[in-house]
Amino acid sequence: MTGPGPWPAPTTPVAAPPAPPPPARRTSPLVVLLHTVTFKQARQVVPAAIPVVAAVGIDGPGVVVALVVAVTALSLLFAGLTWWRTTYADTPAAVVVTRGLLARSVRTVPNDRIRGVEVEAPALHRLFGLVRVRIDAAAGVGTDGDEEVVVDGVPRAEGDRLRVSVLTHRRSARPVPPGADPEAPFEEPPEEELARFDPRWLLYAPLVASYLAVPLAAVGALSRLLQELPRDLRPDLDGPELTGGVVAVAVVAGLALLAVGAVLGAAVVNWGFRLVRRGGSLVAVRGLLTRRHTELEVDRVRGGTLAEGLGMRLVRAARVNALVTGLGAANRRGQLFPLGPRPEAVRLLGVLVDDPGPLRPHPPAARRRAVFRAVLSGLVVTAGGAWLSAGTGFWGLLAAGIALTVLGVPLGLGRYAALGHAAGPRSFSVRSGLLVREQAVLQRRAVVGWTVRQTFFQRRAGLATVTACVGAGAGGYAAVDMAAAEVAAFTVAASGPWAAAAGDGAPPAAG
Amino acid sequence: MSAAPAPPVSEPAWSLSRSAIWLWVTEGIVGTLVYGAIVTVAVLLVPASVGGPVPVLRWLLPVLVGVYAVVAIGIRPWVRYRVHRWEVTAETVHTLTGWLTRTWTLVPVARIQTVDVTRGVLQQLYGLASVAVLTASSQGTVRVPHLEVAVAERVAEDLARRAEQVRDEAT
Structure with missing residues (x-):
């Protein structure tokens, strides 16, 4: 079944530790409050709690208050225990994160496998002056995709220190150019700005399917929530009289809401987007509520894609993704240029890879093939429709088939043009x-x-x-x-x- | 088929083991038996009086199974054997597979990550094995089906050794 065991697994060269390892550090105690509020750990016990609640039943305000207190206490307990049992350390050779309430798990990521460090500040974290540090590592042979180590809830200064420290160690884990001092602290190299967000770009959002999906998903979630509310809590709305005018106004209002929702969704994700080259890395920062800080190594970039949706082509907008070894296509971190004018996108792609x-x-044969494939289904339906109309006199299918065939022509031509x-x-x-x-x-x-x-x-x-x-x-x-x-x-x-x-x-x- | 136009890329030179033909014939027989059993059950259980397309299907399905048997047992194995080619050159592994749709796959030895040898149940019956050459790309896998076991193992060993020597880290 398996291969002949062709060669020994590549061993990671780990430098001998020159000094005693630095002490294990803890995250900030404030994170306990943060996780209590968000029920980060207590969420796991929700499935177990539901039957209990169902057995007790919710009647009277006393029970509700008791429930809230109990849940909060439980959440506090879990958050505290998690904080107490979690430590991390950044040694010259690796980053080590130890966690687990009962079963201890020790994650060790060798520095030469670290691909980038992100410092994130979600909205609640910012309230407490905390950040979340995400360390991305190349996965080992056999596992798929990336590994990620998260140190959640350290003060901003400590987050920046950790990032600089990891990057310094990572650099010294590589071959050092002659003349350079491997122990020199990591200095932020000068930055070169490649792209900066322009709020006007948000106007493209209603033409992009993925941003249009944001308000639609919100509407879907809202209606599900309404469905699940107890009957007496549901707002009792009378259905309005459905006249032509009402429907038209509703459609226009719905479209406007959809457009506004798409713009808002795009703004939340992409606000303040900035892409800079800093030494050997591309650093992207974006986000309104959660600031995401993404770092990609230029060495691992193999190219890029320029994607233009149907609506985006109308207004000459485009987006750019970097193709990075080890990052799957679905990975959002490869997104370098979320949405903007095409010339800007093309210029950025030129920075990643030569034009x-x-x-x-x-050749013309490709056009013939594209058109033929596009009209084929229409032709089949037409033939079926002709047979049917000859037999029974029903011509609806025939008309649909002809319409499909005619529509197929521009479809095929469009496919060929691409x-x-x-x-x-x-x-x-x-x-x-x-x-x-x-x-x-x-x-x-x-x-x-x-x-x-x-x-x-x-x-x-x-x-x-x-x-x-x-x-x-x-x-x-x-x-x-x-x-x-x-x-x-x-x-x-x-x-x-x-x-x-x-x-x-x-x-x-x-x- | 008319006179085949020139292939888009150079053809690999080596054929598979001749036993591959008999393996494909066996596969065709197994497939025919399975489809035949399904159609027999369907014809026995569904009476023609149901109406709709059933009366047509009652004779169409057995005919289709018969056509499948002729193609899968009598034609496809030989066409496949003529189409399938493979070759290992100094720099690349190269295959041509398929019968109606033809696929050339080419991978440089320097980008090989792992080499697998697999033996399915039918393959063991005929003393055959397949070699799969994997790269960093999910789509860049070269599969050489149905080689004699000894050949497959030697090729895998040779490729693995050479890949280690010339491995290009910049995948």
């Missing part, structure tokens, strides 16, 4: 997508393999879909339906001569 030049369109690829001296690019047009620009070194796929029909049309396999983002980015004759030249130009894969060896013999 490979203008995209080459795909296609393109380009290979430059140090980078290459592929683009596709109808609803969300995504252009991926990747460095040559990003490619860990190629997949070329030809269906029966693609073979007849002289087309092929070429996927560049990358250890970042979605794992692969495809040039859909490019001319089969150009594939070999493109793969070689975009990665290296190995992609020609000319071999003349003999097959290995058995035995």
Whole structure:
């Protein structure tokens, strides 16, 4: 089942500790209050508490008060115990976090695996003058994605100290350039601002599906809450008279609310967004209530994607994600440029990775294939409808089929218009997508393999879909339906001569 | 099929083990038996008097199973064997798989992370094994199906050793 155990697992070189390890530190005691208020730990006992409450029943204000007191006391107890049993230490070799009420767990993250440090200040934390420090580490072989160590609730000064200390240690865990002093304290290198938020960009939000989803989700949650309220607590509303005017006003008001909600949602997430390059890292700060501080190593960036949704294309807006090794596509930390004008996004993408030049369109056969695939379902429905109308005289299906077929043409043309690829001296690019047009620009070194796929029909049309396999983002980015004759030249130009894969060896013999 | 146009990238040179044909034939037989059993039960249990599309399906489904049997047992294994190719060169691992849809996969030895050898139940019957070459990308996995066990193990060992020597850390 498993492999031949090809090589020993890569061992992490841990520097011999030159000095006794620094003492284990505790988070601020204020965090106990914070977690009491938010029921952070006590939430876990809610499922167990529900049957108890159900058995006792809620009648009379006395019981309610007792319940509130009990829950608060319990929450305080849990928060206190958690605080008491949690320590952390940043040694020159690793960050160690020890926690657990009964079963102790010790997390040790070697410094050379640490990928970035985030200092967050959610709204409540700010009230207490606390921050949350998130330490991201590359996962070991075999585990998926990232590991994360969180030190929750330290004073702001201690948070900054921890961040600088971890970054200093991380730097000294790497090969030191000659002449540099590995023990020199970490100095913040000069910053270079790459992008700064402009509040006018929020006006793009109503055209972006993901921000539109924010108010819709809120409405959904609210209606669920109303459903679950006891009947006598539910507001008793009379249904208004449904006349044309009322409906029109309601629709307009609903759309306006949706737009305002989207803008508000975008503002909460992206307010004060700022992207700077600081030494070897890209640092992004954003957020109105929770300030998120994200750090990405430039060394691990393999490229970026420029995504434009249908609505965003109307107003020439775009967003940029960085493709970072070890970060999945869904990871929000790769988001470098949340939403803004396209020229700004393109400029930022140019900072991440060289521009490979203008995209080459795909051959006319690709357009024929895109249109044919888009109208195919319409044609099938039309044929079924024709059969049905000949048999029974029902023509509704036939009309729907014709409408689908006609609608398919612009759909296919739109899909074709998105296609393109380009290979430059140090980078290459592929683009596709109808609803969300995504252009991926990747460095040559990003490619860990190629997949070329030809269906029966693609073979007849002289087309092929070429996927560049990358250890970042979605794992692969495809040039859909490019001319089969150009594939070999493109793969070689975009990665290296190995992609020609000319071999003349003999097959290995058995035995 | 008309005269095949030139392939988009160079073809790998080596064929799979000939036993692969018989393994695919076995798979086709198993599949036919399963579909046949399902259709038999359906035809026996659902009377034609139900109406709707049932009378048509009662003869269409057995015909479809028959067509499947001919394709999966008589045609597909041989086409697959002719299409499937693999090759390990000085720098790359290279495969061509599929029968109607063809897929070339190419991975440089320097980007190999792990090499797995697996043997399924049917494969053990025919003394075959598959080699999977994994990289940092979820989509960049090269699978060489149905090699003779000894060949598969030698290839895996060789690739693992070479990958360790030329490993490129910049995945």
